Amino acid sequence: MTLETKLCPLGCSPNEILILTGEDLLHNIPGKFPVVKCLTCGLVRTDPRPSPEAIGFYYPDSYGPYSGTRITDGKGEAGRKTRWHHLLRRFADFRTNSIPPLPPGRMLEIGCASGSFLHRMASEGWSVTGIELSEHAAAAARSLGFPVYAGKVESVPEPSEPYDLVVGWMVLEHLHDPVDTLEQIRKWVRPGGWLAISTPDISAVEFRLFKERWYALHLPNHLFHFSRGTITKVLQKGGWDVKKIMGQRVITNILGSIGLVLLKGCPDSKLGRLFLSLPTAGLWLNVILYPVSCVMARLGQTGCMTVWAQRP
Numbered sequence: 001m002t003l004e005t006k007l008c009p010l011g012c013s014p015n016e017i018l019i020l021t022g023e024d025l026l027h028n029i030p031g032k033f034p035v036v037k038c039l040t041c042g043l044v045r046t047d048p049r050p051s052p053e054a055i056g057f058y059y060p061d062s063y064g065p066y067s068g069t070r071i072t073d074g075k076g077e078a079g080r081k082t083r084w085h086h087l088l089r090r091f092a093d094f095r096t097n098s099i100p101p102l103p104p105g106r107m108l109e110i111g112c113a114s115g116s117f118l119h120r121m122a123s124e125g126w127s128v129t130g131i132e133l134s135e136h137a138a139a140a141a142r143s144l145g146f147p148v149y150a151g152k153v154e155s156v157p158e159p160s161e162p163y164d165l166v167v168g169w170m171v172l173e174h175l176h177d178p179v180d181t182l183e184q185i186r187k188w189v190r191p192g193g194w195l196a197i198s199t200p201d202i203s204a205v206e207f208r209l210f211k212e213r214w215y216a217l218h219l220p221n222h223l224f225h226f227s228r229g230t231i232t233k234v235l236q237k238g239g240w241d242v243k244k245i246m247g248q249r250v251i252t253n254i255l256g257s258i259g260l261v262l263l264k265g266c267p268d269s270k271l272g273r274l275f276l277s278l279p280t281a282g283l284w285l286n287v288i289l290y291p292v293s294c295v296m297a298r299l300g301q302t303g304c305m306t307v308w309a310q311r312p
């Protein structure tokens, strides 16, 4: 696989330290990936990393987000199950993908996967558009009736009218040039318009505790590993004013990390497999854990954050 090495996107001179070397623990695709920290600005990144041409290799069609957000028509036995699933999904969105309080307008979602968030926002009166790298997932979102561009953000034509809100849930850490992309989408938003994103948060103690076995590290798909401080710097460099940073009310990250630690000691551990499955299979579990998640989020210790920023 083709790897590339890049300088810090905040324009710092080369001055890094290696903080860990990790592997792809979710799909077990071979390779070792160093994670370095820029000593000038503190931004942590995967370096060397898969090049833009090679990164697709690390996104098999089984990649979780492509299938996990599928919406069906909601009829019959499967439909009843789906309606419960919808309610749980709405609950999940409420805890993680929150947007600033705004009247419905024009929204763009970057990395819309199979379209569940587009669906939710459209049902609340928003005019929605999506961008999705996977043609397979984009087709699923289009089948719901939404305009979705399949491809990279950089290749999408400028919108005919500016957006009021752009969202990107767990997207920024996957981008090769987050600052360039943030500058580009700022031009697509009206002055005073909003950006709402989410990303893992390495400020949390769990990152220091689990290190290369941290569930949200997600190598080599995550090219950047932001803290509250560095996400603020990257957004500012991209021309955005950060207005609010919130801990997400989800702690299944920690359970997934425990699974990865157990599997390191014993690759056949059934308990390890069980823990590892909880972050994606555990919607009910999230309901049960919600009170604990709220406390942890207030302490900034859930390992994931939602950030609201505004175009000046």
Ligand SMILES: [Zn+2]
Pocket: 008, 009, 010, 011, 012, 038, 039, 040, 041, 042, 043
């Ligand atoms: Zn730097």
